[in-house]
Amino acid sequence: MEKIQLFLNNFYKMTFEGKGAFWGIILAAVLIALVYIFAERLRNRLKKKSVFLLAVPILLLGGFVLLLVNSCNYVPLSQRTAQNAATYAWEQTTKKSENTLQYTSDIKNSASGKAYEQSYIFSDILGQLTVKETSDHVAEDYAVTSADETATLTFRPDGTYLFSTGDGAEETGRYVYADKALTLTSDADGSETKVGKTSSKLRYTTADGANKKEFGIKELKEKFVIEETAQYVPETFTLTSTDEASTLTLNPDGTYVFRAAEGGAEEAGHYVYRGNELILANAEGNSAFWKNFGAESFWLIFAIVVAAVMILVFLFQKQIKAFLNKHPMIWLLIPAALLIYFVYVAIGWNVWVSVSDWADHSQTASYGWGGFGQYAKMFGDSSFWSAVLNTLKLFLIIPVCLLLGLGLAIIMNQGLKGTPVFRTLILLPFALSFVVTGLIWQQMFNGNGGILVKFFEVLGVTLNINWTSNEMVMYSIMLVMIWQFSGYVAVIFLAAIKNVPVNIINAAKLDGAYMPRVYRKMILPQMTGAMGSCITILAMYALRSFDLIYSLTSYTNPASATLPIMMYNEMYAHDNYAYAAAISCFLLVMVLILIMPLTYATNRRKR
């Protein structure tokens, strides 16, 4: 029950909060569609004069909707302690690591007409503020076992930990949980191991480097609780800006006052120090109408636009209807625009990113001209060429799947008993999500006690293949893909064989044709269409192979990296967006070169 409640809460939040623009567009589309649908009926009831009267209730309704939507976001100032301040757009946040605190006020400088922008030395105030982080250590002894179940890591309440390998060697050190990260410091050489809150794995390496172990620490994290109490200064504290013109006064009750230099203009607000950040929430903004709307100011403009559009629609009803009757295809502009923007403009955008000056290791977009450096880097990168080779290796599944599929289809065509059941069952792997396939086949390939090992043990064969070793891993992936797709190909081929008219085959038999020859000369030529589409589909799966490899191995393993995997790795693990864009452009070119001629050829053959 509480899970459902959690889902509903999230759903409500995601649907109705702070999505002004998106829901504005949707609402506009719905309203215009409603007008279009009901225009016919309304026209019969209304004379042209009363159209303006109609606009009044529409505007009222619009206003009501606006209020309703805004009430989801609106929190009265009295309750707006700085705790929920972070949800507001016009706040100014300063992190602990930064040196200066920038404050931009709403007060205009009478001389220059610009808003005040002042900077303060931030470290002055840090001495005044502390966040109480409780529970740096676990409450009682807690041990985690490594993924291969040999080593253990024991955390003690006194802040020490003990790492013991399975064979008796031990290492000690100190640990602390602070700033949402767990840090282990080894006693042996003082080396540090750090793991953040979002990561669920802890990799521990002993001082001599001999033992590398991986621990899952999902449960361990729950042992640490950081109680972040909003902290304010203990007594009133005044900062002076670096140009000594303005002051910023922080009060113990969580409010601050900004005083501009001239005329003593003041601005007040709330502040909080939390999670190593000082957040200032401008109270002035709350009283100003436009700022109250914040991003939702869009809504007001939007309501006016919608009202105007509706009035125009009513005024020019006849002309609009005539226009739509004359050009009914105008509605097709909606999917066409979506397609062109999200696919073709996006491809161009992506190409531009690949030659832009978007810096490496940066999430901040930059679209200046940066030259072809990313491509030069890409073609000089050995891991890129191994990814290309891996991607091409996956094409080997096409002949294997086609042969298996053809063989199975021919056997299934013999009219044996139980064929329908077999056909249903071999289609099942295709129904699975790649994630599920990946997880299940991980268990298949598992070296000690995996399904494959145990199965061959039952047959009396000792299977000694390390499926996930660097040399084997691509072949393992191919085996999984063959498992998933060959049944599907067989079912398609069976349908194609069944499509060949029985009369011709019977006639050939009467003429004394030998069955294999019938298959070769009569049935196979009729299957080129099915074969062409199968090749296309398989080639697409080989080129777009992302999900399967992601869940079967990992996206960080270079031995199993294909181009999509490498692109994702560059994009997410390293934030090299321009480089990732260059890789994806190369992938796109590969698709164009390898798939498009195939599509064209099958197309021509059909005609």
Added chain:
Amino acid sequence: MQNDMMIERSKAGQAAQTVRVKPKWHMTVLHVVYYVILVLFLVFYMLPFWGALVSSLKSNTEAISTSPIALPQQLSMEGYSGAMDLLAVSLLNSLVVTIFGAAGSVFLGSICAYALGKWRFKLNNVFFILLVAATYLPFQAILIPLLNNITSYGLYDNIWGIVLAHSIFGMPMCTTMMRGYYAEVPDALIRQAMIDGNGMWQIYRRIVVPNTKLATITTFVFQCTSIWNEMLFALVLANQGDSAQAPLATIVLNSFVGSTGVEINQLMAGSMILALPMLIIYVFMGKYLISGQMSGAVTAS
């Protein structure tokens, strides 16, 4: 030479005829060989399912200690209850994304398919080629712009962002599939409706959609399977880790690996939970889904 071949052929023909009347011993042997091959492949295809199913029905200690293909000594629902506990929210998220995403893409696709299949207009061939080419688009090539777009709409880490992406990128496949089905609506019917004074979209509403309900349902179900199973958009357009608001079931299931809180029986049970709806759909509708996809691929190719 020619004569020899003729004789041989007629001999083979006689043999074929005798086979039909009275099976010879070597045909029986052949059938046995066929059955052996079928059973071998059945084992190959079903072994992973068997392993997953059996492991998911064991208790945690038994799943670790016993062979993964042995039957459970004691049936245990421990794995399923644990997996449901971890997956519940994300399954509901997946359901919402699947239904709305499939509905959106089928709606957009059917409009395009109707216009392209039954009418001619300026640039219709260009539009069709653009749509078909988009079927083969590798999503990596538009990932960065898509991420930027979705973030700028404020829809990052939000199921509606994923719904939007699926609606748009499912549209080309839906169009090609539905174009095949709409081709079967007779042109005479449409001409008749036009004579009766219906406009283009009135015909769509009153004639085409009611007459192709089954096709629409097939396309919808096909889209549902692909969105439910999809991973890339779910991975890229939503936050990862503990603070994620819109985790989809595939991602959460994948994150089970390596976290000690999740045991092997829960992992397999989670896989089965995620797979079950799709398996049921494919058992009952597999034929229609595949023929639909093929008709799409044939029109596309």
